[in-house]
Amino acid sequence: MRDVSRLANVSRMTVSRALNDPETVRPDTRARVLQAVADLGYVPDRAAGSLASRRSGFIGLVLPTLTNVNFASVAHGLTSALRAKGFQVLIAYSEYRQSEAEAQIRNLLSHRPEAIIVTGEVYSPAARSLLLRADVPVIEIADDPARAIQHAIGVSNHAVGRFVARHLIEKGFTRLGAISSMPQGDLVDHRGGARCNGFEDELRAHGLPTDMIMRTGAAPFSYELGASAISQLLDSHPEVEAVFCVSDLPAVGALMECQRRGISVPRDLSLIGFGDFDIGRVTNPALTTVQVDFLELGRRTGQLVLELLGGADETARMVELGFNLVERGSVGVPRSGPLGS
Amino acid sequence: MRDVSRLANVSRMTVSRALNDPETVRPDTRARVLQAVADLGYVPDRAAGSLASRRSGFIGLVLPTLTNVNFASVAHGLTSALRAKGFQVLIAYSEYRQSEAEAQIRNLLSHRPEAIIVTGEVYSPAARSLLLRADVPVIEIADDPARAIQHAIGVSNHAVGRFVARHLIEKGFTRLGAISSMPQGDLVDHRGGARCNGFEDELRAHGLPTDMIMRTGAAPFSYELGASAISQLLDSHPEVEAVFCVSDLPAVGALMECQRRGISVPRDLSLIGFGDFDIGRVTNPALTTVQVDFLELGRRTGQLVLELLGGADETARMVELGFNLVERGSVGVPRSGPLGS
DNA sequence: TTGTATGCGTTATCAC
């Protein structure tokens, strides 16, 4: 910057102004500065800027994983909402591990983010106190925290589970199963688990059996999990009529396994997923699923960040984004008899 | 930090040392400092540290997109290799747009990354000169640049295309098609295009027709692209025997469309993809594909960064990672007659 | 082993 100021024959302060607040410098000096900047290929150092202005321009985001399109979409939506305003999203992911989430939060904090966004409710006490002490807006997304730290925006996963159960029950199904994962120590998918729990709660409320709810394998959800879980389920409970897979990934895996076994979906078995992944649109049959607009979730979160940093009042925001049932071909009607009849 | 130093009764310098270079301070003072750090919940400010040490700890990564598992895997592998060493990966993505890549690089530069990693060859002259002037190691990954800026690590996409063509030809196929995307102005998938070009070049070398090579739709590749492209191809060229989809995504889309049309894969038509996406393992038949270990690519890139920053000589590294043919069920043998016989 | 002085590259603040 020193070089730029010399070349343009102005003080460094004027260079700074020409770059950050162009209106406040005379057009001709501004032009001189900008020319010098271009000639020298000068790029301001944001670390120094942050230090002086006490605004890092960073927004921290903690995801369970990067390798799930829906979470990647959240990151994408958030980034696109914030980039134009000069913010840089710092993406971290926990691989569904609480201990890792905590480490990631600690690391993010060292970059002095102006806001922190975490996926789902923060359960670890250490992480909670870290966030509380950080003294920046904290937003929990993609779930409805029972004990929110501050703000929350997303959807009630438990409600999704109940809704799906009710939907299938209304269609006349009574032999309902589910496929979810199993917490393994530190490794847990709370949101998927909540959908499964909601499903189970609704079954109970209707006096239906819950022994066909499979919690098997570890997070993250995968096609393979669906294939193996449906195998187990069909072997142990051939009477099952409809299965809620708490993610489209295992749902598609289950669908493919059914094809292999010669089980026709939805004639012999109905399948419903969650997440509206692209793959579910092209399978045969296309997958009936519960859709949540994750891209929009990211965008809305970005807007909330902007509001919060823009001096809006600090009252806790609780935004329920809602979800949609997308009926495609994988849910039919109850079979009259047992499988194969 | 001032508070910590007071509470621990040492100078601020000692606090800094206790945190960054624990061995150099006496165990008891170290303990006092660490205790004070814990009590106060102090987290060092990396921006200030960067400024003073002239090392940002940032590594810049420019991907085409976040919402593709393989690229997410690259980010994951890179992050895991660098995190332990205290580096923070700054993830940016261009959405397959050159202009956007340039903007992202410029933005990354303002954070003074210690190395920059870009996906594929950098074609934009502006971006090239930006990287050259940055005076930090530049690594181009996931392709084999004709004009590398400095270092490159990845796989020759053109060679992949040729290899697939040769493979199919050796199996006896002569009516070969391909599905790829079409550059649309700024929006271009160079790597996918290179695979398609390699395929085409090999066909030509064997004197085979190339009119069944479909370049349709815009990047990024999708299931839908595959479904619609195979439809067009089957309608216009029913004689096609085998199709190279330059990504598993369109390959799976094509496979699903074949199911819908009652075309049996691989009996009626053979399909081969690229990328070894999870979904290709559970389809019926499972997808034959060309696998590149993207996670490992990320890790290796991380190691290279570490080497380069560790004072290794600056000679350009050119690493060819190689690829593997994964034969599953979607490639069969040439049909004796036309489709449907 | 610990402390002191200095500066990293920028912006806030106040003066002109």
Next chain:
DNA sequence: GTGATAACGCATACAA
């Protein structure tokens, strides 16, 4: 509209 000065929170270099 522009400039001078003093921070911002740390680490480097050297002194004690």
